[in-house]
Amino acid sequence: MTNLTCLTQRLLARYWGLGLFVLLLALLPVFVHSPYLLSIMIFIGLYTILTVGLCLLMGYAGQVSLGHNAFYGLGAYASAIATATYGLSPWLGIVISMLLTGGVAAVIARPIFKLKGHFLAMATLGLGCIFYILFNEASSLTGGPSGLTGVPYLSIGGWAFDRDVKYYYLVWGAAAVTLLASLNIVHSRIGRALRAIHGSEVAAQSMGADTARLKAQIFVVSCVYAGLAGSLYAHYLTFVNPSPFTLHFTLMLLVMAAVGGLATVWGAPFGAALVTLLTEVLRALVPRLLDHASGEHEIIVFGFLLMVIMIYMPQGVVQGLGELYTRWRKGGPLAARRGGRALPLLRRWLRVKG
Amino acid sequence: MNQTMLRVHGLHKSFGGVTAVRDVSFEALLGQVVAIIGPNGAGKTTLFNMISGVFPPDDGEIWLNGRRLDGLPPHKVARLGVARTFQNVQLFGNMTVLENVKMGRYRHERTNLIAAALGATHREEERTYRAAMQRLKRVGLADKADLLAPNLPLGEQRLLELARALAAEPRLLLLDEPTAGLNAVETIRLAATISRIRANNVTVLLVEHYMNLVMSVADRVVVLNYGEKLAEGRPEEVQNDPRVIEAYLGQENGHGNANRNRR
Numbered sequence: 102m103t104n105l106t107c108l109t110q111r112l113l114a115r116y117w118g119l120g121l122f123v124l125l126l127a128l129l130p131v132f133v134h135s136p137y138l139l140s141i142m143i144f145i146g147l148y149t150i151l152t153v154g155l156c157l158l159m160g161y162a163g164q165v166s167l168g169h170n171a172f173y174g175l176g177a178y179a180s181a182i183a184t185a186t187y188g189l190s191p192w193l194g195i196v197i198s199m200l201l202t203g204g205v206a207a208v209i210a211r212p213i214f215k216l217k218g219h220f221l222a223m224a225t226l227g228l229g230c231i232f233y234i235l236f237n238e239a240s241s242l243t244g245g246p247s248g249l250t251g252v253p254y255l256s257i258g259g260w261a262f263d264r265d266v267k268y269y270y271l272v273w274g275a276a277a278v279t280l281l282a283s284l285n286i287v288h289s290r291i292g293r294a295l296r297a298i299h300g301s302e303v304a305a306q307s308m309g310a311d312t313a314r315l316k317a318q319i320f321v322v323s324c325v326y327a328g329l330a331g332s333l334y335a336h337y338l339t340f341v342n343p344s345p346f347t348l349h350f351t352l353m354l355l356v357m358a359a360v361g362g363l364a365t366v367w368g369a370p371f372g373a374a375l376v377t378l379l380t381e382v383l384r385a386l387v388p389r390l391l392d393h394a395s396g397e398h399e400i401i402v403f404g405f406l407l408m409v410i411m412i413y414m415p416q417g418v419v420q421g422l423g424e425l426y427t428r429w430r431k432g433g434p435l436a437a438r439r440g441g442r443a444l445p446l447l448r449r450w451l452r453v454k455g
Numbered sequence: 456m457n458q459t460m461l462r463v464h465g466l467h468k469s470f471g472g473v474t475a476v477r478d479v480s481f482e483a484l485l486g487q488v489v490a491i492i493g494p495n496g497a498g499k500t501t502l503f504n505m506i507s508g509v510f511p512p513d514d515g516e517i518w519l520n521g522r523r524l525d526g527l528p529p530h531k532v533a534r535l536g537v538a539r540t541f542q543n544v545q546l547f548g549n550m551t552v553l554e555n556v557k558m559g560r561y562r563h564e565r566t567n568l569i570a571a572a573l574g575a576t577h578r579e580e581e582r583t584y585r586a587a588m589q590r591l592k593r594v595g596l597a598d599k600a601d602l603l604a605p606n607l608p609l610g611e612q613r614l615l616e617l618a619r620a621l622a623a624e625p626r627l628l629l630l631d632e633p634t635a636g637l638n639a640v641e642t643i644r645l646a647a648t649i650s651r652i653r654a655n656n657v658t659v660l661l662v663e664h665y666m667n668l669v670m671s672v673a674d675r676v677v678v679l680n681y682g683e684k685l686a687e688g689r690p691e692e693v694q695n696d697p698r699v700i701e702a703y704l705g706q707e708n709g710h711g712n713a714n715r716n717r718r
Contacts, residue, residue, distance in 0.1 A: 290573035300547030309562035
């Protein structure tokens with residue numbers, strides 16, 4: 102019986118965490134009015150949606166994607182073209198974006214997941230490059246390098262999400278939904294099977310898991326998240342051009358996922374926040390501290406901090422800080438139970454990546 | 456009790472120019488323990504891999520309780536009620552002991568991706584939890600449920616793999632060298648566990664080098680040599696078959712002694 106109460110407690114813990122998280126975020130605009138800070142928070146929300154998908158794919162299923170910029174861009178352009186060019190409702194634009202990214206991902210998934218490790222990384226890398234070139238070159242559709250303007254705001258009956266506060270709530274509402282769905286997936290048989298694939302694909306199959314199908318499914322989920330984020334991005338800036346959708350962007354997402362913790366859903370919002378805030382703070386701070394320091398210098402400090410985090414908290418800040426807390430509470434050695442899980446995960450993933 | 460559970464007929468497999476299994480046929484009845492023995496390289500694991508769908512046979516047929524298995528992918532074979540352990544233990548190293556066994560319940564769970572995302576899993580998770588804990592208790596690992604699987608000693612890892620396979624409630628259980636790495640006490644416990652599995656009408660195929668275990672738990676023994684079936688029969692018949700003694704037992708007795716000395 103105690104085991105069942107334990108289960109109930111775990112379920113409560115899952116949703117309490119999310120509830121508290123949502124409450125704190127909902128209260129934030131009461132204290133923070135600066136449009137600059139709110140716009141940073143909006144971007145953190147967008148990156149959270151993207152990073153959660155990447156965590157599911159890489160941290161749980163152990164499959165690398167270096168091509169998520171393609172799906173972020175595809176989502177943004179699909180929405181922009183549907184609304185700015187064809188005059189459809191922005192809400193419909195979001196739906197189209199998610200359907201299109203999901204559809205493209207589903208078609209690509211089967212052949213691409215026949216590959217493993219380095220080869221999968223290379224193939225997804227190629228995918229990102231192809232779409233970046235498409236955004237630039239298919240200028241009749243995408244407007245080429247100068248992009249598409251006139252993407253409308255999202256609105257409900259004349260009430261438009263045109264100010265940062267409003268959009269803040271919209272983006273974080275979407276992020277909360279993706280977090281909830283991801284937490285649910287992770288705590289189900291699907292999540293278990295995804296981690297099993299990571300652990301031993303042969304054994305997972307011998308338990309009845311259709312691993313090819315599962316990989317494809319979770320790839321589609323993470324691409325639909327990327328499509329959603331892309332679409333929300335387009336309707337926030339009301340302008341889309343190819344420059345954000347480069348490989349560099351995917352690498353930034355990887356950093357967010359790794360810093361937050363690959364093998365945990367909660368790593369996503371914290372990783373996204375930490376990396377985004379760090380970038381902004383350093384951009385403001387470094388030129389003041391160092392004479393003649395330009396944009397290049399902040400990247401050096403940024404890289405250094407990342408190295409420190411990855412050396413001392415290789416399982417990501419969420420589990421790393423959790424472990425520090427446990428150690429502080431108990432005054433004893435590290436509880437190997439929690440920390441031990443992600444460490445080999447990340448090592449294996451890094452090995453896969455090279 | 457005379458119902459045929461597994462029927463293997465004329466199985467053939469070669470890798471490149473090397474023939475691993477040649478024209479092997481045998482049957483296993485419901486609730487029988489059939490041991491597959493033979494020197495290293497005799498084709499035992501290849502046979503297991505064909506039955507469990509890891510690769511298809513070049514020729515021949517595999518029938519499980521009237522359904523044809525050969526050519527099916529591993530996950531479909533598993534869903535028909537075939538569970539297995541591996542010669543080199545294949546645990547999910549990133550998961551706890553309990554989670555490993557829960558994964559064994561996969562073929563009995565039904566939640567799809569959409570239902571999972573909506574969170575409609577509580578009842579299934581509770582059922583899975585109970586079933587998994589029951590299997591863990593059966594192999595004596597319940598108190599280690601929350602440890603990471605790789606933190607167990609090798610002997611317990613083998614037991615865990617067995618618990619995971621049992622959690623699938625298989626009709627046919629394939630055990631690939633289950634005593635490798637077990638100490639004497641664990642081996643005795645394993646023999647008792649196998650007898651209990653048989654009592655539940657599960658058919659067991661056992662690849663094993665440790666002759667004492669084979670002789671004590673097997674109903675029938677199939678002897679492979681260079682990919683071909685050399686002999687088949689009750690353990691004492693096989694033990695006294697001069698061809699078997701020449702090809703296998705004489706040589707393997709030496710191995711057995713070495714094993715015992717090591718223990």
